Amino acid sequence: MPDPVAASLRLAPEALTRPFSAEQFSFSTTNDLEPFRGVLGQERAVEALQFGVAMPRPGYNVFVMGEPGTGRFSFVKRYLKAEGKRLQTPADWVYVNNFDEPREPRALELPGGAAAAFINDINGLVDNLVATFPAVFEHPTYQQRKSAIDRAFNQRYDKALDVIERLALEKDVALYRDSTNIAFTPMLDGKALDEAEFSQLPEADRERFHTDISELEERLNEELASLPQWKRESNNQLRQFNEETITLALQPLLAPLSEKYAENAAVCGYLQAMQVYLLKTVVEQLVDDAKTDAQARKLLEEQYCPSLVVGHPVNGGAPVVFEPHPTYDNLFGRIEYSTDQGALYTTYRQLRPGALHRANGGFLILEAEKMLSEPFVWDALKRSLQSRKLKMESPLGELGRLATVTLNPQMIPLQVKVIIIGSRQLYYALQDADPDFQEMFRVLVDFDEDIPMVDESLEQFAQLLKTRTSEEGMAPLTSDAVARLATYSARLAEHQGRLSARIGDLFQLVSEADFIRHLAGDEMTDAGHIERALKAKATRTGRVSARILDDMLAGVILIDTAGAAVGKCNGLTVLEVGDSAFGVPARISATVYPGGSGIVDIEREVNLGQPIHSKGVMILTGYLGSRYAQEFPLAISASIALEQSYGYVDGDSASLGEACTLISALSKTPLKQCFAITGSINQFGEVQAVGGVNEKIEGFFRLCEARGLTGEQGAIIPQANVATLMLDEKVLQAVRAGQFHIYAVRQADEALSLLVGEDAGEPDAEGQFPEGTVNARVVERLRAIAEMISEEDLKEAEKELAQQALAEAKPT
DSSP states (O other): OOHHHHHHHBOOGGGGOOOOOGGGSSOSBGGGSOOOOSOTTOHHHHHHHHHHHHOOSTTBOEEEESOTTSSHHHHHHHHHHHHHHHSOOOOEEEEEOOSSOTTSOEEEEEOTTOHHHHHHHHHHHHHHHHHHTTGGGGSHHHHHHHHHHHHHHHHHHHHHHHHHHHHHHHTTEEEEEOSSOEEEEEEETTEEOOHHHHHTSOHHHHHHHHHHHHHHHHHHHHHTTTHHHHHHHHHHHHHHHHHHHHHHHHHHHHHHHHHHTTTOHHHHHHHHHHHHHHHHHIIIIIISSOOOHHHHHHHHHHHHSOEEEEOOOTTOOSOEEEOSSOOHHHHHOEEOOEEETTEEEOOGGGEEOOHHHHHTTSEEEEEHHHHHTSTTHHHHHHHHHHHTEEOOOOGGGTTTOOOSOOOOOOOEEOOOEEEEEEOHHHHHHHHHHOHHHHHHBOEEEEOOSEEEOOHHHHHHHHHHHHHHHHHTTOOOBBHHHHHHHHHHHHHHHTOTTEEEOOHHHHHHHHHHHHHHHHHHTOSSBOHHHHHHHHHHHHHHTOHHHHHHHHHHHTTSSOOOSSSEETTEEEEEEEEEETTEEEEEEEEEEEEEEESSSEEEEHHHHTTOBOHHHHHHHHHHHHHHHHHHOSSSOOOEEEEEEETTOOSOBOOSTTHHHHHHHHHHHHHTOOEETTEEEOOEEOTTOBEEOOSOHHHHHHHHHHHHHHHOOOSSOEEEEEGGGGGGOOOOHHHHHHHHTTSSEEEEESBHHHHHHHHHTSOOOOOOTTSOOOTTSHHHHHHHHHHHHHHHHHHHHHHHHHHHHHHHHHHHHSOO
16 A cells, blocks of 8 residues: 555554643642542433432332442442431331231331330330239238138138038037038037947937938038139139229329320220230239249230331431342341240241331332342332332242241331342343333433543542542542543543543552552552552453463464465454453454355354354455445355454454455455454445454554564554554554554555555446456456356256256157
8 A cells, every 4th residue: 555545544643542641630639639429420320310219109219220330339329328318217117916816916107216215115114014013912902802802702601601500510410621621420419420439329310310411411502502603703803803903003004105105096006905915914924823023024025015127216317228138038027936845936026127128218229130139039029119018928928838827917018219220231131021120110320331531520530539549548649640540541431532430440440559559658649559550450360361472472373463465364352351351363364266155254153153243244245245246246155264263252343354354365465464453344344443442452562562563563443443542551652663553444445455555446437446456356356256157057057958858859
């Protein structure tokens, strides 16, 4: 290619990066700056989050999508906490015993911050009950009244026996009684007879005594027939007296609570039910049974003390809850069990709340990937948001796997704003797969991967560095260090006019540089510490790239950086290993021969070519046909391969190099091997932008540098990628010295002209290329192949006609 044309495609060193300097900043160190509390360059995301948080209607939950490290989580959490402080503190909730149906505990709603006081009040009531009972039954007044009831029963009993005893004496029969038995014994002369004396009596006297005793026993039975009724009446009187005593004792204990919670109907109802069942508990458990204070306290606590679901500080605002491990139990709560002689049992006091309980009335933050990996969680969350009620149950119950008696607690009204943080791929997958998702998460907060670079964003960039270094206890940064970090951020963004929003990667570099500063004993982190941190990371992660470079230098991987060859050129690829990415040149080869197979992508044929790469090869076929085969059919067989590639290949960035290599094979024109090329083309030969261009150029540069820079070597990239160049300083120095060059092309012909060293040839008004040019030779070769195939087709047709005529001439 004529040198003036090549010079017009050659990029000046100033176009290969965007320099940043300390003079661009109005400070000497970050100590001179105010902290930055917002989020850098994410105005769209901020507005969306503000709308989603403020919108009170159901279904306006929020999905925050973007790449990790863009500050999305920290900003969302910080914004929600600030917003939550302005909102009203939500209600507290406790579970209490349902005395009518213990398997269905009741939920009580209390004003925000009141649950702790209510629990303390009930605990104080229990303390008072333990102190009051059974002490109240030992009071002299109670004992006197109880003795009177017992005495009345005994008097009725004694009166009945006195009547029988008088009758017995009239018949010379003595009545004996003890605590359990009543007996009759014959008497003679006022003296009771034993069996021996009784047997010596005349027969008539013995018969008379037997008859009299039988009559007395019958009369005794008649007199004592009402004894059970007397006992019941006595017991009823005693029970009624006990209840009156307990009621009188409870009145001063419960009255202050009833008065304190008079405006809360649910609490008042619970206190009334408690009073009714306390009568039963005290009578049955504390009066008759001899229990220690500890036993009595435990009994009362298990039946009457509330179980806290969620409590808030007074005037604490709306809660902001992040659940890092969103299992079913951690989100929706769980019912715990105890064992008693091998049997499982549970009570309302073994209900354990989840993150949704704690976030009720506020905000719940979840990570989408973790949440969706847990069984039962997504469906249960949708049910809760749709019904706006929170139910605590075991997920195994629906599957019939729960083999014990459990609880069915009363559902709690749910009013929560759920914020899910996840990737773009997951967001779109949920939109496609779950129709409920769009109805419940109507607000999308989209965090950009990069942000426009303006004076304001640079200032905020420096303030953000100030904020993070201060929060993490790191040393301040000099303005030179901030300038170097801005360069690194633009490199991450792959654009000279943008900064990367991957703040996490930037802060990781700052942390490593601060450690290097600490080892050096310096007070400030400057650009030198940043450079050393970058080099240290490159060394830590550079084993694979260094091994590949060694193999190229040793000739194991065949890459030429000098000379020329037909059907070969150097493509540029990017390999990603862990958290590092580096460029690696790769040989592209093409062969052409007559046939009708078309262009065969060897990578695709062996299932190594991914869809986008295969698409690029197919586009290449369209380009060749429209460019060179307008007057005859494109009837060739060609194969294209990425040599010594043993893994999956994706992307269309090799299609420009593949086009040039195929044209070289067709025209038998050698391509300069001192160039490496990357770029995508469309069917009209226009060169399109690709990714990873900085790593690709630097990968080829390292090989050329290792073999020795000649001044002819360089890389060919799309013109659309010029704005994405943020090359390493070593490459820039070589370009300034004229030892290495970067060329930017818009059309495939421009790249072809550079590679062959001559003008590729432009078509005239009739579509004819100048004779002798590369493009003209391509047309001639394609026409020759087409004519060759046409002659073969004609011969084959004539042969078939001859065979047909011969068959018809044979006699039947």
